[in-house]
Amino acid sequence: MKVDHSQPLEYSTEQNRLNILGFWVFLGAEIMLFGTLFTSYFTLVDRTGDGPTGAEIFEIFPVLMETFLLLTSSFVIGLGIHAMRLGKKKAMLTFFVITLLLGLGFLGFEIDEFMVYYHEGATLQTSAFTSMLFTTLGTHGAHVTLGFFWGLFIIIQVAKRGITPATANKSFIFSLYWHFLDVVWIFIFTFIYLEGMTRV
Amino acid sequence: MGYFAKFAVPHPSPAIYASMIAIVVTVFLIIFGLTYFKKWIYLWSEWITTVDHKKIGTMYLIAALLMLFRGGVDALMMRAQTAVPDNKLLDSQHYNEVFSAHGVIMIIFMAMPYIMAFMNIVVPLQIGARDVAFPRLNAVSFWLFFMGAMLFNISFVIGGSPDAGWTSYFPLADNEFSPSVGTNYYMIAIQIAGIGTLMTGINFITTILRMRAPGMTLMRMPMFTWSAFVTSIIIIFAFPVLTIALLMGTMDRLFETKFFAMTDGGMDMLWANLFWVWGHPEVYILILPAFGIFSEIIPTFSRRNIYGYKSMVISMVVISLYSFFVWTHHFFTMGQTAYVNSIFSITTMVIAVPTGIKIFNWLLTMWKGRIRFTVPMLYSIAFIPLFTIGGVTGVMLAMSAADYQYHNTMFLVAHFHNVIIPGVAFAVLAGSTYYWPKIFGFMLNERIGKWAFWFLTIGFSLAFFPMYITGLDGQARRMYTYSEASGYGLLNFVSFIGAAFMAISFVLIVYTIYYSIRHSPRHVGGDPWDARSLEWATHNPVPEYNFAIIPQVDSREPFWDAKYKRYELFKGDYKKIHMPNNSGVPFIMSALFFVFGFALVFSMWILAVISLIGIFICMAHRSFEIDHGHYISVEEIKETEVKMGGNHK
Numbered sequence: 031m032k033v034d035h036s037q038p039l040e041y042s043t044e045q046n047r048l049n050i051l052g053f054w055v056f057l058g059a060e061i062m063l064f065g066t067l068f069t070s071y072f073t074l075v076d077r078t079g080d081g082p083t084g085a086e087i088f089e090i091f092p093v094l095m096e097t098f099l100l101l102t103s104s105f106v107i108g109l110g111i112h113a114m115r116l117g118k119k120k121a122m123l124t125f126f127v128i129t130l131l132l133g134l135g136f137l138g139f140e141i142d143e144f145m146v147y148y149h150e151g152a153t154l155q156t157s158a159f160t161s162m163l164f165t166t167l168g169t170h171g172a173h174v175t176l177g178f179f180w181g182l183f184i185i186i187q188v189a190k191r192g193i194t195p196a197t198a199n200k201s202f203i204f205s206l207y208w209h210f211l212d213v214v215w216i217f218i219f220t221f222i223y224l225e226g227m228t229r230v
Numbered sequence: 231m232g233y234f235a236k237f238a239v240p241h242p243s244p245a246i247y248a249s250m251i252a253i254v255v256t257v258f259l260i261i262f263g264l265t266y267f268k269k270w271i272y273l274w275s276e277w278i279t280t281v282d283h284k285k286i287g288t289m290y291l292i293a294a295l296l297m298l299f300r301g302g303v304d305a306l307m308m309r310a311q312t313a314v315p316d317n318k319l320l321d322s323q324h325y326n327e328v329f330s331a332h333g334v335i336m337i338i339f340m341a342m343p344y345i346m347a348f349m350n351i352v353v354p355l356q357i358g359a360r361d362v363a364f365p366r367l368n369a370v371s372f373w374l375f376f377m378g379a380m381l382f383n384i385s386f387v388i389g390g391s392p393d394a395g396w397t398s399y400f401p402l403a404d405n406e407f408s409p410s411v412g413t414n415y416y417m418i419a420i421q422i423a424g425i426g427t428l429m430t431g432i433n434f435i436t437t438i439l440r441m442r443a444p445g446m447t448l449m450r451m452p453m454f455t456w457s458a459f460v461t462s463i464i465i466i467f468a469f470p471v472l473t474i475a476l477l478m479g480t481m482d483r484l485f486e487t488k489f490f491a492m493t494d495g496g497m498d499m500l501w502a503n504l505f506w507v508w509g510h511p512e513v514y515i516l517i518l519p520a521f522g523i524f525s526e527i528i529p530t531f532s533r534r535n536i537y538g539y540k541s542m543v544i545s546m547v548v549i550s551l552y553s554f555f556v557w558t559h560h561f562f563t564m565g566q567t568a569y570v571n572s573i574f575s576i577t578t579m580v581i582a583v584p585t586g587i588k589i590f591n592w593l594l595t596m597w598k599g600r601i602r603f604t605v606p607m608l609y610s611i612a613f614i615p616l617f618t619i620g621g622v623t624g625v626m627l628a629m630s631a632a633d634y635q636y637h638n639t640m641f642l643v644a645h646f647h648n649v650i651i652p653g654v655a656f657a658v659l660a661g662s663t664y665y666w667p668k669i670f671g672f673m674l675n676e677r678i679g680k681w682a683f684w685f686l687t688i689g690f691s692l693a694f695f696p697m698y699i700t701g702l703d704g705q706a707r708r709m710y711t712y713s714e715a716s717g718y719g720l721l722n723f724v725s726f727i728g729a730a731f732m733a734i735s736f737v738l739i740v741y742t743i744y745y746s747i748r749h750s751p752r753h754v755g756g757d758p759w760d761a762r763s764l765e766w767a768t769h770n771p772v773p774e775y776n777f778a779i780i781p782q783v784d785s786r787e788p789f790w791d792a793k794y795k796r797y798e799l800f801k802g803d804y805k806k807i808h809m810p811n812n813s814g815v816p817f818i819m820s821a822l823f824f825v826f827g828f829a830l831v832f833s834m835w836i837l838a839v840i841s842l843i844g845i846f847i848c849m850a851h852r853s854f855e856i857d858h859g860h861y862i863s864v865e866e867i868k869e870t871e872v873k874m875g876g877n878h879k
Binding site for chain 1: 433436440481487854
């Protein structure tokens with residue numbers, strides 16, 4: 031394994047560079063995935079049948095909390111990668127742990143939000159709109175859940191093996207993933223919640 | 231026994247019972263054979279755990295040939311049923327199941343893996359690389375495809391075949407009108423295979439962008455590599471749409487969501503749109519690599535370089551862009567305004583322009599060339615006029631006003647078989663013959679191969695040209711029978727004869743393989759066809775590391791220059807070579823996907839959860855695993871090179 035010391039650790043071997051490029055391509059596919067979900071959402075948003083509309087069920091407080099938690103976590107993982115580049119393992123791990131805790135908080139609010147909708151009579155089966163709403167949010171939530179475990183594995187590896195070209199590469203790619211989930215959330219916040227609440 | 235009742239086939243017939251017995255016997259024979267000849271360890275260590283792109287490609291090839299057999303049998307059953315009026319061979323339910331299975335298997339489980347086979351075998355060799363960017367992921371891709379295919383194929387003996395067409399339009403595909411688990415199989419099996427395809431796309435984009443030999447700029451890449459690259463990009467943009475469509479379809483069937491339902495705001499046309507937003511680019515995912523294969527074969531057997539390289543590349547990129555702007559032409563009659571239809575008519579017709587450019591480039595490549603009529607070249611030459619006829623009828627169909635006459639008739643069936651068979655099927659058969667020595671180290675028999683070619687070409691023409699006429703006369707597709715008074719009888723019988731010719735051609739192809747295994751001389755050298763690109767610069771069959779020394783490139787046809795212009799391809803000395811390690815995890819994980827899919831088909835939630843946890847454990851294992859690969863020493867390389875005949879050094 032040839033290590034190029036003029037590059038940041040996560041880019042330092044050829045396989046590392048391949049991994050990062052490959053992951054960007056994967057994120058391209060993910061953009062199409064969520065793009066399809068959004069397109070379908072816009073198609074079905076007014077097709078509520080006998081069920082509630084978005085304006086009737088959305089509440090601003092949990093959504094704002096989710097937004098706050100996820101955006102903060104994205105900032106914190108940026109700090110984590112910065113610490114990694116400085117070679118500060120302890121600081122990096124701390125930031126990664128905070129990131130995942132914020133992610134957990136996000137998931138907690140989202141699950142609670144789903145329960146509230148359910149009790150208000152908006153279930154997966156109520157209408158095309160609610161089916162689509164839960165699927166879009168759920169796909170994002172499933173990504174965050176998967177990301178939580180992935181991040182956990184990376185934290186364990188960095189703790190055990192230190193900051194090496196391999197672990198730095200994994201951590202960096204994970205941070206790309208986490209930022210991407212944040213970007214998707216901004217679209218969800220804007221075009222599902224804000225647009226839904228202001229819809230007349 | 232109540233528990234097992236759900237696994238019973240809802241519409242059994244003697245043919246299905248016979249298939250069940252045949253499957254049990256085959257599985258038994260395979261297990262017995264592997265045990266008797268003590269091949270289990272060989273199978274596991276050389277094939278199932280392999281991450282070698284050539285072996286993965288070979289497995290794709292074998293799987294595709296098997297699926298070609300299955301899809302071909304379906305086709306024969308359909309042609310036999312419609313050969314004479316009021317035939318009673320199949321009832322309407324079975325006919326529905328057969329044409330649904332035929333479509334899905336031929337497109338997703340035959341044509342796709344066949345194309346993947348060539349991408350895997352050829353691309354790393356053409357760009358002078360030692361493997362793909364992510365060899366392990368490549369194994370995952372293959373095994374996911376394989377398990378998806380297996381899951382789809384067991385549907386007709388366990389629980390019932392899908393019967394809503396290969397397009398599976400809602401509301402027909404909903405629980406109300408398709409109550410058997412067949413459509414569950416459709417949704418989930420294609421999903422599993424589709425995930426594998428998406429990963430292949432990621433793998434090949436990265437490979438082609440980053441792993442080309444020194445000196446090989448993008449505009450020096452061989453045409454097939456270009457086509458694989460463009461196809462991979464289409465995969466990245468198109469397959470996620472299918473993922474979501476299938477997810478929604480699965481949820482509608484398993485959880486009673488309302489995406490495509492008739493009530494509660496559901497919208498059945500959303501499925502049709504999503505399906506074709508994937509489905510039309512999918513057509514180009516298949517045809518562009520097919521064009522790539524022809525673009526390799528035609529220059530080789532004309533002894534000329536490809537005419538209009540740049541226009542070939544540009545037309546391919548343009549086709550890939552257009553492919554995303556035409557999907558509505560699949561349902562002109564399903565309620566859009568005339569304005570929308572007109573736009574999609576124009577975008578569709580425009581695609582004929584870049585495709586026409588390619589046709590002229592192939593013709594001009596042959597112009598004044600010294601043509602050798604080998605089997606691959608025969609397929610390529612027959613492809614040009616036949617595909618052009620298919621293209622012209624495509625432009626006829628593209629006119630939305632006229633399409634009201636053609637829609638859902640045999641005319642359409644004739645059209646798309648007329649582009650897919652001379653386009654994709656001829657390309658993969660030509661490619662198999664052309665690359666056979668590359669893969670296996672011996673040539674396929676040319677004489678039998680030519681017989682197979684003529685049977686296929688004549689059979690194809692007999693089978694599909696009559697359908698244009700019956701289609702214009704109003705024969706609807708997917709109808710299991712027709713009356714004598716309709717007058718379709720004679721032409722349908724001609725189609726049946728054509729189908730029989732095609733079946734004979736398949737038998738001949740299998741016989742060629744058998745005959746050549748027995749009788750073809752080994753040691754054909756590295757370059758049996760006098761070819762032009764880098765994949766022929768190494769031995770046949772290819773050693774594990776592909777190239778002992780990575781070639782250096784300074785033109786579009788470096789191997790040709792090395793042969794005839796004294797260009798030195800391999801500079802420097804042997805160095806130890808880094809190779810990835812084998813792993814059984816991709817197979818195990820994909821097998822768990824199979825169990826997961828099967829559990830979902832029958833709504834067995836506990837099994838689904840257990841297998842899903844198993845899948846996550848495999849992923850976690852990959853995350854924690856430390857795998858630095860291994861090195862092949864200089865001594866080993868020297869030994870192999872001498873044994874292979876020592877082309878260089």
